[in-house]
Amino acid sequence: MNNFEFENRTKVYFGKGVVAEKLPVLAAGYGGKVLLGYGGGSVKKNGVYDEVTGILKDAGVEIVEFSGIMSNPTLEKMQEGARLAKEQGVTWILAVGGGSVMDCCKSISIAVPYDGDVWEEFWEKPGNLDFDPLPLGMIVTMPATGSEVNGSAVLTNTEKHIKTDRDYPRMNADFALMDPTYTYSMPLRQLRAGTFDILSHIMETYFSFPIEDNVSDDISEALMKGVIRDFRKALQNPEDYEARSNIMWEASMAENRVIKMGKTKDFEVHNMEHQLSAYTDCNHGEGLAVLHPTYYRHIFRDGLGKFTRFATNVWGLNPADYADEEELALAGIQALEDFIRECGLPGTLRELGVDESTDLREIADSCYTAGGAFREIRQDEIYEIYKECF
Numbered sequence: 001m002n003n004f005e006f007e008n009r010t011k012v013y014f015g016k017g018v019v020a021e022k023l024p025v026l027a028a029g030y031g032g033k034v035l036l037g038y039g040g041g042s043v044k045k046n047g048v049y050d051e052v053t054g055i056l057k058d059a060g061v062e063i064v065e066f067s068g069i070m071s072n073p074t075l076e077k078m079q080e081g082a083r084l085a086k087e088q089g090v091t092w093i094l095a096v097g098g099g100s101v102m103d104c105c106k107s108i109s110i111a112v113p114y115d116g117d118v119w120e121e122f123w124e125k126p127g128n129l130d131f132d133p134l135p136l137g138m139i140v141t142m143p144a145t146g147s148e149v150n151g152s153a154v155l156t157n158t159e160k161h162i163k164t165d166r167d168y169p170r171m172n173a174d175f176a177l178m179d180p181t182y183t184y185s186m187p188l189r190q191l192r193a194g195t196f197d198i199l200s201h202i203m204e205t206y207f208s209f210p211i212e213d214n215v216s217d218d219i220s221e222a223l224m225k226g227v228i229r230d231f232r233k234a235l236q237n238p239e240d241y242e243a244r245s246n247i248m249w250e251a252s253m254a255e256n257r258v259i260k261m262g263k264t265k266d267f268e269v270h271n272m273e274h275q276l277s278a279y280t281d282c283n284h285g286e287g288l289a290v291l292h293p294t295y296y297r298h299i300f301r302d303g304l305g306k307f308t309r310f311a312t313n314v315w316g317l318n319p320a321d322y323a324d325e326e327e328l329a330l331a332g333i334q335a336l337e338d339f340i341r342e343c344g345l346p347g348t349l350r351e352l353g354v355d356e357s358t359d360l361r362e363i364a365d366s367c368y369t370a371g372g373a374f375r376e377i378r379q380d381e382i383y384e385i386y387k388e389c390f
């Protein structure tokens with residue numbers, strides 16, 4: 001294991017009925033005035049909004065509503081929420097939704113107490129978050145990003161065509177309430193995309209140094225097998241509580257920093273997807289599904305030992321059936337691609353809805369690259385990958 005520091009300050013309350021049980025106590029504790037952040041209205045259809053607002057009112061909390069947080073939340077939307085929170089003098093924030101709602105509310109939690117330009121100071125470049133954000137709670141309705149248990153928030157600056165995240169431990173929510181039954185109402189498309197996002201977070205961590213045996217990779221393999229198994233079960237029966245609760249915790253485990261300990265990490269597919277999304281507003285999990293197999297066919301020789309381990313330990317392939325390590329590694333990547341197809345996810349940029357006239361060169365040039373985990377990839381190669389994905 002490489003050296004590491006571990007910190008996670010979010011208190012998680014997990015399980016069926018957890019909102020009804022815990023929110024009254026938490027709400028009474030935070031009191032005052034809350035900014036209630038939510039998205040395009042799914043919470044009104046599935047009853048979550050009524051339940052949450054009822055509990056807040058009973059606890060004597062004044063509610064300031066901030067609705068319409070879109071998927072791939074924009075800087076403008078976040079600024080709108082921060083203005084509202086300041087004008088109304090809210091004392092805490094409660095985010096109810098998926099990653100987009102949680103990220104937007106996290107960003108608001110630091111934009112309210114900070115007088116400067118948060119985009120320039122905390123997103124455009126890594127900043128020094130040396131003040132306390134506004135207290136923040138999450139009620140998760142969609143497991144995918146793991147935003148409920150980390151300090152990361154992704155924003156899109158539409159003017160500059162940049163979608164980027166930063167992870168500040170101080171931006172972790174104070175608490176997260178996670179009731180797996182809240183996820184039953186997720187549309188199938190979101191279940192597919194969210195599940196693939198979870199798998200992607202694990203792979204982006206797993207496919208990096210060290211290649212040698214380490215606890216983080218061992219946990220990652222168990223999580224990947226779990227995600228594949230539980231997605232198949234949830235597809236058969238959307239109200240399979242075991243499957244739904246496992247998926248919800250797998251999403252958190254993938255992003256609560258545990259499996260990242262001692263790892264260099266990659267996240268180049270995320271960087272490529274974020275810029276694709278900055279230009280096309282595509283769905284995050286679907287964009288990742290398109291890019292992963294092609295990227296891995298570019299880099300597998302540079303981390304061959306890890307790719308063969310993926311093929312055998314995650315997909316159950318038998319090394320004896322393959323002529324050499326490269327063939328085995330490629331079969332593992334093919335198994336991943338087959339799973340993407342089985343999920344009903346898009347396999348090409350065309351299927352993702354990217355228009356032929358889209359300037360892939362410009363998007364590739366706009367990509368921030370962290371240098372790659374096994375090998376450095378640069379804009380020219382990113383452009384090749386985009387073209388091959390079309």
Ligand code: NZQ
Nearest residue numbers: 039040041042071072098099100141142145147152185186
């Ligand atoms: O907006 P509403 O009406 O709530 O509907 C949402 C939205 O349309 C719907 N939904 C969520 N829970 C539901 C539900 N519909 C019915 N029943 C439910 N229980 O699902 C749609 C997608 O929601 P969204 O929050 O956009 O999805 P996701 O959780 O995938 O979040 C995506 C955003 O998170 C960023 C992505 O880039 C993207 O901007 N990410 C955040 C990360 C982080 N903070 O750590 C890491 C990720 O890698 C990712 O980049």
Ligand code: ZN
Nearest residue numbers: 145197200201
């Ligand atoms: Zn992701």
